[in-house]
Amino acid sequence: MQLLDGKKTSDEIKKELAQKVAQRKLEGKKIPHLAAILVGNDGGSMTYVNAKVKACDQIGFESTLIRYDSSVSEEILLGKVQQLNEDKSIDGFIVQLPLPDHIDELRVTQAIDPMKDVDGFHPVNLGNMVLNLPGFLPATPAGIVEIIKRNGIETSGKRCVVIGRSNIVGMPVSIMLSRNADPGNCTVTLTHSRTQNIKEICLTADILISAIGKPGFVKADMVKEGAVVIDVGTTRVPDDSRARGWRLRGDVDFDEVAPKCSFITPVPGGVGPMTIASLMINTLRAMELEGK
C-alpha cells in the first residue's frame, strides 16, 4: 500500500507555481490575485478560506479576503460579485460555500464571470468540461485527477466507481475520468443514494472515489484487492483527545481499507490540499488567459 500524499504533491505544485510567480516578478509582470468571499463564521469554511489565503502567501500570489456577516443580503453579495467581475486587478475569485439559507447559492455561483470562476462551478465551465474544451475545472475533481497523474497511476481502461453525485465533486469527477483524456478513459459508474447493491458495485472498482461525507462508510469488504482509493470526505467528528474537541474523518474506514489498496489518500492530507493546489493553478491560468 502506498499513501497518496496530497500534502506532499500540493507542496510540489505550490513550489512550481512560486517559481513561475518569481519569474514574473523578475520580468515586471502582473502577479496573480485571488479574492475570496466568506459569509458567516462556519468553522469549516473559515478553515478552508484561511488555507487558501495562506497558500497564496506561500506562492507569492496576492489575495484579498472579503468577509460578511451571515445576515448579509443576497443583493449585497451579488453586488460584490459584480464588482469583482469588473475589477481588473482581480484574476479570479471564489465565494466559499455553503452560504446561509436565505441566499440562493446557484444564483450567486452563476453571477460569477466564467473567466474568473476559479472554483469551476459556473455552468459554462461545467459545459466545457463535458465537451472536453478548455475552461476552469472544478477544483476538487481537478485535484483528484492531478494526484492520480502525479503518482503515475494508469487510468485508461480501468473501472472507476464514484460514490456521491454532488455538483462539486461526484458528478464532475465522474465526467472528467470518463473523457478521452489523460488521466481519463476510465469506465465510470456513478453511484448515489438511490443505488442498489452498492457494495457489489464498489467491488468492481480499480479506482474508488468516495465523496458523500459519511465517516467510515467505505469498509474493507467493499474494496477490491489492489484498488486505488480516493477519499473526498472531510467530516468533523468529536474527539476529546484533541484540544479543539474534534478531528476530521473521511468516508473511508482507513485502518481496515488501507491494507487492501495499491494507493490510498489519507484524511486529512489527501484530497484537501489538492483542492487548494487546483485553485492556485486555476488562478494562475485565469491571469494568463487574460493575456497579462
Add this chain to the structure above:
Amino acid sequence: MQLLDGKKTSDEIKKELAQKVAQRKLEGKKIPHLAAILVGNDGGSMTYVNAKVKACDQIGFESTLIRYDSSVSEEILLGKVQQLNEDKSIDGFIVQLPLPDHIDELRVTQAIDPMKDVDGFHPVNLGNMVLNLPGFLPATPAGIVEIIKRNGIETSGKRCVVIGRSNIVGMPVSIMLSRNADPGNCTVTLTHSRTQNIKEICLTADILISAIGKPGFVKADMVKEGAVVIDVGTTRVPDDSRARGWRLRGDVDFDEVAPKCSFITPVPGGVGPMTIASLMINTLRAMELEGK
C-alpha cells in the same frame, strides 16, 4: 417484449404541440419559428433536416431552411448564426451536423445564443444539465428520456449502461439518467472504446443504451433477460432489395436481442422520431422563455 414505438410516441407529442399552437393562433399570439442551417448534400443530414421541417409543418410551427454549398466559409456560416441570434422572429435554430472538415463545428455550436440553442449543444446548456438547472436538453438524450417516461418505465435505482460517450448522445444521456430527477436516479455506467469486458458490463444493465453507430454490435449474449434496450444507432447499410439501395440499421442485433427484452426501440421508428419531437418541444419552450 414490448416495442418502444418512437413514431407513435412522437406523434402523440406532436399532436399535443399542435393543440398548443392552435390555441396560440386563436389568441393571436406568436407562432414558434424554427430555423435550420444545412451545409452540403450529405444524404443523412438532408433526411434529418427535411424531417424537422416536415414536423414543423405538421405542428403548425413556422420553419426556415437555410442551405449552403459545402464550400461555404466558416466566416459566412458564423455571420448567419449571428444574424439568427439577433432575429427576433426566430425562436430557435439548429446547425445540422456534421459540418465539412474545414469548418470548426465547436466554434459554430458555441456561437449560437444559448437561449436559441434548441439542439442543446452549447456549453451553457450542457452545464445547466449537469447542475439539473433549467435549460435546453440535447435533443436525442431528451427524446430517450421522454420515451422512457411516456412508456411508464421505472428508472429510479435501476442500473443503466450507456455504450458510447459522444458529446451529443452518450455523455449527456449518462448525466441525465444519473441526476436526481424523474426519469433519472439510475446508477449509470458509461462505456466507450477503451472499456474492457464490455459484455460483462452490459449484462448488468436494466436499461441498456447504445449510441456508437456500429450495426449489430449489441448481441443477445450482452443483454440481461428483461432489460430495456434503447438503440440510438442509425447506420446506412447497403440493401439491394430497396429502391434507394440502403436501409438503416441500429447498433442492436434486433432479431436476436428483442426476445430477451422487456422493452426495445426499433430502428428506424425508435429514437429518431423522438429526437425530432424533443427539438419541437425545445422550440416551443424557447419561445415561451422569451415571454412571447
